[in-house]
Amino acid sequence: MAFNSTLSRATIPALIVGVAAVLMVLYTWRLPPFTSTVEVTDDAYVRGQVTVISPQVAGYVVDIPVHDYATVKQGDLLARIDDRIYQARVAQARAQLASSEAALRNLDVQRGTKEAQVQVARAQVENAEAVLAKARADLRRIGPLIEQNIQSRASGDQLNAALRQGEAGLDQAHANEAVAQQSLAETLASRDNLQASVQAAEAAVHLAEIDLQNTRVTAPRDGMLGEVGARVGQYVSAGTQLTSLVPSLRWVVANYKETQLPGMRVGQPVTFRVDALQGATLTGRVERFSPATGSEFSVIRADNATGNFTKVAQRLPVRIAIDPGQPLADQLSPGMSVVVSIDTAAAPAEARRVAAE
Numbered sequence: 404m405a406f407n408s409t410l411s412r413a414t415i416p417a418l419i420v421g422v423a424a425v426l427m428v429l430y431t432w433r434l435p436p437f438t439s440t441v442e443v444t445d446d447a448y449v450r451g452q453v454t455v456i457s458p459q460v461a462g463y464v465v466d467i468p469v470h471d472y473a474t475v476k477q478g479d480l481l482a483r484i485d486d487r488i489y490q491a492r493v494a495q496a497r498a499q500l501a502s503s504e505a506a507l508r509n510l511d512v513q514r515g516t517k518e519a520q521v522q523v524a525r526a527q528v529e530n531a532e533a534v535l536a537k538a539r540a541d542l543r544r545i546g547p548l549i550e551q552n553i554q555s556r557a558s559g560d561q562l563n564a565a566l567r568q569g570e571a572g573l574d575q576a577h578a579n580e581a582v583a584q585q586s587l588a589e590t591l592a593s594r595d596n597l598q599a600s601v602q603a604a605e606a607a608v609h610l611a612e613i614d615l616q617n618t619r620v621t622a623p624r625d626g627m628l629g630e631v632g633a634r635v636g637q638y639v640s641a642g643t644q645l646t647s648l649v650p651s652l653r654w655v656v657a658n659y660k661e662t663q664l665p666g667m668r669v670g671q672p673v674t675f676r677v678d679a680l681q682g683a684t685l686t687g688r689v690e691r692f693s694p695a696t697g698s699e700f701s702v703i704r705a706d707n708a709t710g711n712f713t714k715v716a717q718r719l720p721v722r723i724a725i726d727p728g729q730p731l732a733d734q735l736s737p738g739m740s741v742v743v744s745i746d747t748a749a750a751p752a753e754a755r756r757v758a759a760e
Contacts, residue, residue: 440666440748446718447657447675451737453629454648458484459617461640464633471630475622475648482633482645486618489611496611500604507597514594517586524580531573626650653725653735655687657743658697658718667692670751673723675741680734686726689745693720721745 462484469481629647633639655675659667673687696717698704723743725732 441744441746442659442663442667443742443744444657444659444663445740445742446659447655447741447743449653449677449735449737449739449741450656451653452650453737454623454626454650455644456481456620456622456646456648457642457644458482458620458639459641460484460489460614462486462488462618462638464635464637464639467631467633467635469628469631469646471628473628475626475628477622477624479622480619481622481628481631482620484618484620484639486615489615489618493608493611493615496604496608500601500608503597503601503604507594507601510594510597517583520586521580521583524576524583528573528576528580531576534568535570535573620645622648624648624650649737651733653732653737654690655723655725655741655743657721657723657741657745659721659745660716660718661696662716664719666747667721667745668751671745671747671749673743673745675723675743677731677735678740678742679736680731683731685729685731685735687723688726689751690722690724692722695719 464482465485466483467481468483469475469479475481626648629649631646633643633645639645655673657675667689669689669691671689673689674684675687676682676684696719698717725735
């Protein structure tokens with residue numbers, strides 16, 4: 404009896420420790436009886452629309468009126484590039500435009516002259532036709548008198564010569580009219596080329612003005628700046644990173660394992676704890692799911708068709724909208740780590756609203 408009593412006193416603590424260890428493992432892995440509908444992940448971060456600010460033109464930086472982490476409004480000047488070259492290009496483009504417009508106006512004057520020449524040529528044709536008609540009429544009237552020897556043969560020769568001159572004059576008038584018409588057609592055809600030159604010059608002026616405007620780098624929207632990397636006197640080219648702009652819009656991206664996704668739906672309520680705010684809890688809702696897992700977006704994707712295969716649970720990014728009206732939400736910055744909890748048994752916000760109605 405003493406031996407059994409001693410064995411019992413030694414076994415009971417060991418059994419208690421073993422049971423506690425098993426229960427802890429079950430709790431850690433959320434196995435029965437500790438299963439829960441709340442899915443938690445610490446692979447989650449605050450995100451924002453971080454925009455890299457770069458110039459569209461090259462040149463030397465002459466002014467930077469902002470500093471690191473400054474709050475700016477849309478249209479505020481962030482940097483200014485030396486614009487002397489671009490002002491000269493605008494003046495050059497405008498001069499070319501003025502030259503093209505002058506050439507077009509000169510052509511319009513020439514067109515009026517050519518049209519007047521066509522009218523003169525037509526009048527000459529009418530005059531030649533009248534002269535020829537008179538010569539023919541004279542020959543018809545005088546011809547019988549010559550045959551009856553009433554008029555001399557010399558008169559007949561003069562009439563025949565006048566007829567031939569009239570015919571030649573009419574041919575010449577028609578030729579002059581054709582030349583005038585051809586000259587007018589050439590003028591009209593060249594007008595299209597000059598009109599195209601004017602349009603090209605206008606486009607060149609517009610492009611030069613755009614480049615001149617782009618020497619002023621302004622904020623595309625409201626937000627806060629990151630570190631300003633540009634310096635006065637620095638030569639920058641198109642695409643050089645000057646600073647970054649972070650608008651006020653924030654959201655959370657939680658990378659859940661694929662085994663945690665069953666039951667998750669758009670609109671479900673979310674709570675998340677922010678490490679940088681001493682574990683303060685904020686709320687949100689599921690906004691949308693990524694169309695693919697993170698591994699599908701990696702630059703070098705794994706090829707599971709080669710070698711031995713070990714199944715690894717993939718993670719799917721879940722975008723979470725932050726509920727408005729939370730004072731601590733203004734203190735969130737992109738990149739902060741958070742711990743996200745989603746109750747997969749909860750109804751989406753829209754379903755709750757309909758049920759309430």
